[in-house]
Amino acid sequence: MSEYMIEVTDVNKSFGNGAKPVHVLDNVSFRVKKGEIVTLFGKSGCGKSTMLNIVGGFERADNGDVMHDGHPVERPTKRCVMLFQQINLLPWRSVIKNVELGLEEEKISAEEKKERVMDALKLVGLEEHLNKFPHELSGGMQQRVAIARALAIQPDVILMDEPFAALDSFNRYNLQNELLRIQEKKKTTIVLVTHDIDEAVYLSDRVMIMSSHPGRIFKEISINQMKPRDRTHGDFQYYRKKILEEFQLSDEQLAPEYNI
Numbered sequence: 001m002s003e004y005m006i007e008v009t010d011v012n013k014s015f016g017n018g019a020k021p022v023h024v025l026d027n028v029s030f031r032v033k034k035g036e037i038v039t040l041f042g043k044s045g046c047g048k049s050t051m052l053n054i055v056g057g058f059e060r061a062d063n064g065d066v067m068h069d070g071h072p073v074e075r076p077t078k079r080c081v082m083l084f085q086q087i088n089l090l091p092w093r094s095v096i097k098n099v100e101l102g103l104e105e106e107k108i109s110a111e112e113k114k115e116r117v118m119d120a121l122k123l124v125g126l127e128e129h130l131n132k133f134p135h136e137l138s139g140g141m142q143q144r145v146a147i148a149r150a151l152a153i154q155p156d157v158i159l160m161d162e163p164f165a166a167l168d169s170f171n172r173y174n175l176q177n178e179l180l181r182i183q184e185k186k187k188t189t190i191v192l193v194t195h196d197i198d199e200a201v202y203l204s205d206r207v208m209i210m211s212s213h214p215g216r217i218f219k220e221i222s223i224n225q226m227k228p229r230d231r232t233h234g235d236f237q238y239y240r241k242k243i244l245e246e247f248q249l250s251d252e253q254l255a256p257e258y259n260i
């Protein structure tokens, strides 16, 4: 059995097949170990979401391989779920019914369904709000429901596309802590896309900095600091600075090569 949950090898992707197709991903390769949190970090438009969609089977690569636990990814499956910044709860369903949604097609007993839903809601601290409707919840609570819905499915991998970007910093910090607590317990593999350096340093085991046009992995940085991390600690600031410096270098690559 492979120690890697996700293996991406030489993935290329272009959009548009007219005179000028846009080459979005260029020979992208990376691997994510089971239970690891890895972040894709890069400028807007560098191809992070496209990469995440390919890992989740929502989009096909033009060539290259994407393996999930040793098997090629051909379509989306419940082993790998995606969480977005837009929360996508059904407004006419209560909290508990929204979380049940993820299990509707599972061939498990009603009892097990209920147990999984309640476990997930307890993990995100919403057991007191089961019968509320989305409009009665704050943005942070709504994102907790979305996380509970993903957890109830018991996936191997959660793909997160800027999941906390729409939240205020208080809610964002709280949810980042909860995510770490849950991940520690469940050992779910997480691939995260974020624009937020602090979020990348706080959550990730490794950060992959992407350069743009076309998107490539420019640099990989391992964050060797115990979790939960202290945002004011010198090591945290060290990694923050390092990512920023590499990010700027990845951007400089794009500067036009002429002198005036």
Ligand SMILES: Nc1ncnc2c1ncn2[C@@H]1O[C@H](COP(=O)(O)OP(=O)(O)OP(=O)(O)O)[C@@H](O)[C@H]1O
Pocket (backbone or CB within 6 Å): 015, 016, 022, 024, 042, 043, 044, 045, 046, 047, 048, 049, 050, 051
């Ligand atoms: N379905 C599509 N059809 C055509 N072009 C697309 C499609 N999806 C993405 N693109 C283009 O591919 C490039 C990469 O987009 P992508 O959303 O992956 O970038 P990103 O790094 O996630 O950006 P952001 O951080 O702004 O979300 C962009 O130029 C975008 O316009």
